[in-house]
Amino acid sequence: MSCFETRKQFANFWRKRLDRGQAVLITDHLRECSSCDHSFRAFALTAPVLHSAFGGYDASAHRGIAGSAIYKLRTVRESNRHAPQAGKWTAIAMVLAASMVAYVATTVPNPSLTEVLTSPQPVSTLSSVQDSAFPLDDFAG
Amino acid sequence: MGGLGAQAEITGEVPVRTDQELVADVRAGDSAAFGELAGRYRRRIESLCRRFFSDPELVRDLTQECFLRAFAGLDSYRCEMPFATWIRTIAVNASYDELRRRRRRPEELVADFTSAEAQWGELLNHASPEELTGIAEERRGAYELAHRLLNSLRPEDRLVLVLRDGEEMGVNEIAQTLGWSEAKVKIRAFRARQALRKQAKRVIGSRRFGFLA
Numbered sequence: 001m002s003c004f005e006t007r008k009q010f011a012n013f014w015r016k017r018l019d020r021g022q023a024v025l026i027t028d029h030l031r032e033c034s035s036c037d038h039s040f041r042a043f044a045l046t047a048p049v050l051h052s053a054f055g056g057y058d059a060s061a062h063r064g065i066a067g068s069a070i071y072k073l074r075t076v077r078e079s080n081r082h083a084p085q086a087g088k089w090t091a092i093a094m095v096l097a098a099s100m101v102a103y104v105a106t107t108v109p110n111p112s113l114t115e116v117l118t119s120p121q122p123v124s125t126l127s128s129v130q131d132s133a134f135p136l137d138d139f140a141g
Numbered sequence: 142m143g144g145l146g147a148q149a150e151i152t153g154e155v156p157v158r159t160d161q162e163l164v165a166d167v168r169a170g171d172s173a174a175f176g177e178l179a180g181r182y183r184r185r186i187e188s189l190c191r192r193f194f195s196d197p198e199l200v201r202d203l204t205q206e207c208f209l210r211a212f213a214g215l216d217s218y219r220c221e222m223p224f225a226t227w228i229r230t231i232a233v234n235a236s237y238d239e240l241r242r243r244r245r246r247p248e249e250l251v252a253d254f255t256s257a258e259a260q261w262g263e264l265l266n267h268a269s270p271e272e273l274t275g276i277a278e279e280r281r282g283a284y285e286l287a288h289r290l291l292n293s294l295r296p297e298d299r300l301v302l303v304l305r306d307g308e309e310m311g312v313n314e315i316a317q318t319l320g321w322s323e324a325k326v327k328i329r330a331f332r333a334r335q336a337l338r339k340q341a342k343r344v345i346g347s348r349r350f351g352f353l354a
Contacts, residue, residue, distance in 0.1 A: 014277075044277070045265070047287070048277045050192065050287070051307070054187075
């Protein structure tokens with residue numbers, strides 16, 4: 001096999017499309033011809049992406065889960081694995097929401113300035129008004 | 142006479158619907174039929190995207206985007222064209238858009254090789270050709286190094302190389318897919334190979350890597 005013929009067959013050799021006899025011819029030539037051997041190794045730099053059957057290394061395939069049924073199973077398992085965590089966050093959110101509701105229900109709201117000024121009640125009965133942005137002293141007689 | 146339908150009647154199996162029948166069903170409002178179409182082509186589209194990008198998340202997102210684009214644009218699909226060709230064109234365009242969006246970093250070609258890449262480099266230096274073809278797909282480093290090299294190319298160079306070598310498309314087919322002239326495809330492929338050879342020499346000659354020296 002000539003150098004030209006050998007190099008033309010690199011892609012087929014990489015993709016394992018050659019029959020045993022042809023593959024042997026290639027490997028024999030590569031063993032004897034250092035120039036073609038060097039070319040083949042340079043070819044192998046990009047072959048894992050350009051000449052692989054499925055576009056190259058697939059992490060999921062190398063975990064033994066390439067099959068679609070198993071892949072689906074993994075997806076279900078993964079979603080289940082995340083489920084308790086999601087549940088935990090839901091529980092935390094619910095507790096926070098409940099605390100908020102309890103706080104709002106038990107706390108007397110701060111009256112607004114208008115409410116304070118127009119209220120018929122004595123100023124002293126307006127609880128927590130001291131926390132407002134405008135202290136009552138500013139409006140006291 | 143009867144073919145697939147008659148055989149299905151005898152065996153009681155549900156006949157396999159063709160792509161065109163599924164497309165017609167989707168157009169008639171059966172969205173689930175699109176799920177079947179997507180199931181048929183998901184792996185093929187993922188493989189194509191994986192030739193452009195090494196990030197599995199990105200590959201998944203792009204694949205999903207392709208099917209979303211296909212679903213949204215199904216009205217523009219002409220049934221004279223095989224569905225496989227149409228969805229591949231969408232994937233090629235989506236990948237090309239993404240390639241152009243990303244900044245090319247040729248300066249990173251020979252900097253900071255990972256240990257996986259270095260191990261693959263060692264193998265490239267010492268393993269026999271049969272061993273290399275046998276183990277490359279199990280080696281993350283092989284894939285990463287190949288992407289590193291391809292990432293240093295211009296987007297259109299990479300596009301042509303992937304379609305010509307990876308997908309083994311003919312010049313005419315690439316020209317039709319990209320809307321380029323055949324002459325442009327040939328010239329671009331020639332320049333892409335030149336550029337790839339130049340970048341491969343940089344990797345091979347890299348002092349840090351030192352393999353094949």
